[in-house]
Amino acid sequence: MPLFEPLKPVSPRSRLVLGASFFALFFLAWAGFTLSGIIPPLFLADPLTTLKTGVTLFTEFNFLRDIGITVWRVVGGFVAAALIAVPLGVAMGAFKPVEAFLEPFVSFCRYLPASAFIPLLILWAGVGEAQKLSVIFIGSVFQIILMVAVIVGATRRDLVEAAYTLGADGGGIVKRVLLPGAAPQIAETLRLVLGWAWTYVIVAELVGSSSGIGHMIMDSQRLLDTGQMIFGILCIGVIGLVSDLLFKWLNQRMYPWAF
Amino acid sequence: MSKLLIEGVSRVFPGVGGGAPTQALQPTDLTVEDNDFITILGPSGCGKSTLLRIVAGLDRPTTGRVLLDGQPVSRPGPDRGMVFQSYTLFPWLTVRENICFGLREKALPEARQKEIADYFIAQTGLAGFERHYPKMLSGGMQQRTALARALANDPKMLLLDEPFGALDNQTRALMQELLLGIWEADRKTVIFVTHDIDEAIFMANRVAVMSARPGRIKAIVEVDLPHPRHYTMKTTPEFSRYKAQLTEEIRAESIKAAQMEG
Numbered sequence A: 001m002p003l004f005e006p007l008k009p010v011s012p013r014s015r016l017v018l019g020a021s022f023f024a025l026f027f028l029a030w031a032g033f034t035l036s037g038i039i040p041p042l043f044l045a046d047p048l049t050t051l052k053t054g055v056t057l058f059t060e061f062n063f064l065r066d067i068g069i070t071v072w073r074v075v076g077g078f079v080a081a082a083l084i085a086v087p088l089g090v091a092m093g094a095f096k097p098v099e100a101f102l103e104p105f106v107s108f109c110r111y112l113p114a115s116a117f118i119p120l121l122i123l124w125a126g127v128g129e130a131q132k133l134s135v136i137f138i139g140s141v142f143q144i145i146l147m148v149a150v151i152v153g154a155t156r157r158d159l160v161e162a163a164y165t166l167g168a169d170g171g172g173i174v175k176r177v178l179l180p181g182a183a184p185q186i187a188e189t190l191r192l193v194l195g196w197a198w199t200y201v202i203v204a205e206l207v208g209s210s211s212g213i214g215h216m217i218m219d220s221q222r223l224l225d226t227g228q229m230i231f232g233i234l235c236i237g238v239i240g241l242v243s244d245l246l247f248k249w250l251n252q253r254m255y256p257w258a259f
Numbered sequence B: 001m002s003k004l005l006i007e008g009v010s011r012v013f014p015g016v017g018g019g020a021p022t023q024a025l026q027p028t029d030l031t032v033e034d035n036d037f038i039t040i041l042g043p044s045g046c047g048k049s050t051l052l053r054i055v056a057g058l059d060r061p062t063t064g065r066v067l068l069d070g071q072p073v074s075r076p077g078p079d080r081g082m083v084f085q086s087y088t089l090f091p092w093l094t095v096r097e098n099i100c101f102g103l104r105e106k107a108l109p110e111a112r113q114k115e116i117a118d119y120f121i122a123q124t125g126l127a128g129f130e131r132h133y134p135k136m137l138s139g140g141m142q143q144r145t146a147l148a149r150a151l152a153n154d155p156k157m158l159l160l161d162e163p164f165g166a167l168d169n170q171t172r173a174l175m176q177e178l179l180l181g182i183w184e185a186d187r188k189t190v191i192f193v194t195h196d197i198d199e200a201i202f203m204a205n206r207v208a209v210m211s212a213r214p215g216r217i218k219a220i221v222e223v224d225l226p227h228p229r230h231y232t233m234k235t236t237p238e239f240s241r242y243k244a245q246l247t248e249e250i251r252a253e254s255i256k257a258a259q260m261e262g
């Protein structure tokens, strides 16, 4: 049996082993380059130093609070965006006049980079939480609207027709065909956008902020502490990975018919 | 009392990308009586689906009209149940929930829904599969569920568009007997579209033969075979006579259809 057969699935065990081994390789390479002195600590701390500074971050600098604040900002901005964007996206996907009305404007807004709004948002909302949440909101809301509209619009026509012949009216089609049919993909879209929200929050925290993971990374730069910077970045990665896995698990639990 | 009147119904589809419009259906007349089982037989592309979709209200005729009990048909409704050739079960609903879709739409009480669903689950041989999702079912099982879903709504008539067309021969033969058994029990009006001559004869009281595209109904053949029908009927001399007759009718049309495509 050849090792590389197109589209052939791998067993869950090998999947886990393969995924973990890349992490292992990555850390080995990192340790190799830094501990051997090929890369000086000023540019890149070695894994052990990174771990040690990480521990002091938690014990002496209350890093857990920074993490909590950042998580809250991501979740807050993202949930607000989802609450507004999903209904709008569904309305656009279901009703073509709504789509014709909103789609051009939303498409335009989608290309406005959220980070470019930071200076303006600081002017409008100061450097407080409202500004951080707005960056995430602006970065997520238009993306979600458009993707949800596409998903809902791509509902199988034959299912809609079948529902009509079973006596459904317009409202029934939306509630009982478009929504349940699109739900798993909408959930997957939210999972994707949540990942992007993480990148926006750090950018927002790099500018005019006194707390959060991004602020800690900024502070470390002043102290030239590459260990702290890398630890902060790794933390974001780990939180992102965990939330992604949770989201995925939840989706599979909620929509067993789709997976 | 006549139930369904198709009067001068034709359909022209607008051309794609500035091309010439397609006439899918020539003006067609057909009367379907109460308790009739009529099959519409014709080569592929002759407009069978177009005609059935117009009766269902899923498409509008370019000319003519469809009357159901004297009322013009303009939109789909639960009085005309439909089973499509493609699998159209709702993937997010179980077999039972699919069957209850129309009943929930009518807001029947749960207990009544369950009672009706149970009846049709038993009648279509789906017992034991109630909690399965469609993706876990074979094609035959999916079409049984689609049939049960349409029947559960208690429509005035059933519209079937090559419902067994994607099934293998053995399953298809079983499904034919199943549907015929259901019809023999309560004689619901059925319009059944097919391109299969055996199927058209075996199921029907009358076979409406359509001409090649643009289609129209060129002949109606009464099938005077006794009920209940059993699969062994397909090998009787009477059956063969009908088959010979319809084969002649269809052959001419298939040749025309092939020439048009060539």
Ligand SMILES: Nc1ncnc2c1ncn2[C@@H]1O[C@H](COP(=O)(O)OP(=O)(O)O)[C@@H](O)[C@H]1O
Binding pocket: B013, B014, B022, B023, B024, B042, B043, B044, B045, B046, B047, B048, B049, B050, B051, B213
């Ligand atoms: N929505 C449509 N737009 C344009 N042409 C169509 C459409 N639907 C069907 N047709 C054309 O009409 C003809 C009849 O189609 P159809 O009714 O599906 O035939 P059948 O069911 O007998 O195979 C075909 O030539 C087909 O290409």
Ligand SMILES: [Mg+2]
Binding pocket: B048, B049, B050, B161
């Ligand atoms: Mg067809």
